[in-house]
Amino acid sequence: MERYLEFAGVGKAFPGVQALDDISFRAQSGRVLALLGENGAxxxxxxKIMSGDLRADTGSVILNGETVSFTSPFDAIKAGISVIYQERQLIPAMNVMENIFLGDLPVKSGLIDAKKLKSDTKALLEKFGLSIDPEIPVMFLSTAHQQMVEIIKAYRRNSQVVAFDEPTAPLTDTEIEILFKLIGQLRDEGKIIIYVSHRMAEIFQVTDEIVILKDGKFVKTLNTSETDEQELVRSMVGRDIGDTYSHLSRNDSMGDVLLEVKNLASPYVRDVSFTLRRGEIIGFAGLVGSGRTEVMRALFGADPVLSGEIKLDGRSVSFKTPKDAIDSGIALCPEDRKEQGLVLWRSIEDNICMPVLSKLRKGLFLDTKACERVALSSIKRYDIKTPTVDKIVMELSGGNQQKVILGRWTSELMDTKILILDEPTKGIDVGTKAEIYQTVCDFAKLGIGVIFISSELTEVINVADRIIVMHEGHITGSVTREEATEESILALAMAQ
Ligand SMILES: Nc1ncnc2c1ncn2[C@@H]1O[C@H](COP(=O)(O)OP(=O)(O)OP(=O)(O)O)[C@@H](O)[C@H]1O
Ligand SMILES: [Mg+2]
Structure with a gap:
């Protein structure tokens, strides 16, 4: 029997948007199918329709010739469909084996058969070459290992379809390798695999065919081996965007030193020294966990400074709280949009205006017209897909939420001297990425000193004027854009 998953005329509307409009295509077993499209596509x-979390308004989902319809995620799992989201769906306090076998724990004379549970789990982990302790509560595992546990769980349930929504965003390069190996194993066993990512290189590395969506509509299916990045971008954006980096209009007149950090130490980093000039973009590279975010937190008054000195405009400063830093003109756009950034149940406008509310008063009241204007200008600058400024942030697509956070920290009323961007393009589509790079260069032209942290090496190398590399909480080197190569930066990042 031929095995496949088919979408037949699937449609779904939310207030003000047709999120999906008559989507039809087929995913075959033993192949990895990429779903590609701009933010909000x-x-x-x-x-979510496949996983039973949302119900389609029209059309149907067909698995091996049979129409399936789910009223809850449980139904989808029973039908053999597992979707792995970025937000983990494990029970944190339960251990690995309990999570993997949840709902199906082996029982012997009325009790859980712990011995069998452990040996079955071990066998599964070994099959996929994973060294994870079956008895450790999953909350103590790294993000990557938690994701592996979810995949094993899907496999154990004998899922025929396994779908991934931007699975590599929180992973390091080595972890990505392991994930791809796992996906390859699942494919070879004849599973139907759907893979969503904005990272082009991955699409070419791991998928067999590509379905492109635009504004909720099906555009086309392409064979991965017969297409190239340019064609993909053209199909999803609707136009050529050319070479992202060579078209950048950069700042070519740097000013004097704006920030000087000397021998800074916090509980997480040590002996960090660097300078930033007006109009300069410095990149921070390093492996996940190398301390880049932690340097910025210390600088921003979010982590205690144990020793060392920070000079802003030639004057020694010490920030006790982030508010002190903001008042001195430092803006930090955090990496984690959910935990440290957005208020998900408030509107786009509220989120964007939050740090500049004091400037938006008219007498005792808030100048609502001005609030709307500030929000609209950020929506326009970052091309945030939304019907109105009042939309609740929770209802935006992942990439559009990321854009709101950028909009907040770079809104027209922010009086920013130093802009710190921590992984600003995470989850952002290729077309918008190019626009964000140009925006960053434009800030530099205004004389703002920019600190740009990214795990995507090509991005840091091409956008920053100078790249500082970190390893295990300290700086291992610094190179100019002209000197920088991926190899030289990787060597510094691994302290070789
Ligand atoms: N719960 C919801 N309520 C209202 N609108 C929603 C809801 N969920 C999604 N939308 C809207 O549906 C559209 C499609 O969103 P979706 O999250 O599917 O995009 P996406 O392709 O995954 O984008 P991204 O690459 O940014 O993750 C967007 O316009 C979004 O704002
Ligand atoms: Mg999404």
Whole structure:
């Protein structure tokens, strides 16, 4: 019997947007199918329909010739469909084996058969070459290992379809290798695999065919081996965007030193020294966990400074709280949009205006017109897909939420001297990425000193004027854009 998953005329509307419009295509067993499209194109919505989290307004989902319809995620699991989201769906306090076998724990004379549970779990982990302790509560595992546990769990349930929504965003390069090996194993066993990512290189590395969505509509299916990045970008954006980096209009007149950090130490980093000039963009590279975010937190008054000195405009400063830093003109756009950034149940406008509310008063009241204007200008600058400024942030697609946080920390009323961007393009589509790079260069032209942290090496190398590399909480070197190569930076990042 031929095995496949088919979408037939699937449609889904939310207030003000047709998220999916008459989507039809087929995913075959033993192949990895990429779902590709701009932020807000409808990828996650389609996966949520597959997983039973959302119900389609029209059309149907067909598995091996049979129409399936789910009223809850449980139904989808029973039908053999597992969707792995970025937010983990494990029970944190339960251990690995209990999570993997949840709902199906082996029982012997009325009790859980712990011995069998452990040996079955071990066998599964070994099959995929994973060294994870079956008895450790999953909350103590790294993000990557938690994701592996979810995949094993899907496999154990004998899922025929396994879908991934931007699975590599929180992973390091080595972890990504392991994930790809796992996906390859699942494919070779004849599973139907759907893979959503904005990272082009991955699409070419791991998928067999590509379905492109645009504004909720099906555009086309392409064979991965017969296409190239340019064609993909053209199909998803609707135009050529050319070489992202060579078209950048950069700042070519740097000013004097704006920030001087000397021998800074916090509980997480040590002996960090660097300078930043007006109009300069410095990149921070390093492996996940190398301390880049922690340097910025210390600088921003979010972590205690144990020793060392920070000079802003030639004057020694010490920030006790982030508010002190903001008042001195430092803006930090955090890496984690959910935990440290957005208020998900408030509107786009509220989120963007939050740090500049004091400037938006008219007498005792808030100048609502001005609030709307500030929000609209950020929506326009970052091309945030939304029907109105009042939309609740929770209802935006992942990439559009990321854009709101950028909009907040770079809104027209922010009086920013130093802008710190921590992984600003995470989850952002290729077309918008190019616009964000140009925006960053434009800030530099205004004389703002920019600190740009990214795990995507090509991005840091091409956008920053100078790249500082960190390893295990301290700086291992610094190179100019002209000197920088991926190899030289990787060597510094691994302290070789
Ligand atoms: N719960 C919801 N309520 C209202 N609108 C929603 C809801 N979920 C999604 N949308 C809207 O549906 C559209 C498609 O969103 P979806 O999350 O599927 O996009 P996506 O392709 O996954 O984008 P991204 O690459 O940014 O993750 C967007 O316009 C989004 O704002
Ligand atoms: Mg999404």
């Amino acid at each position: 409808g990828k996650s919505t389609l996966l």
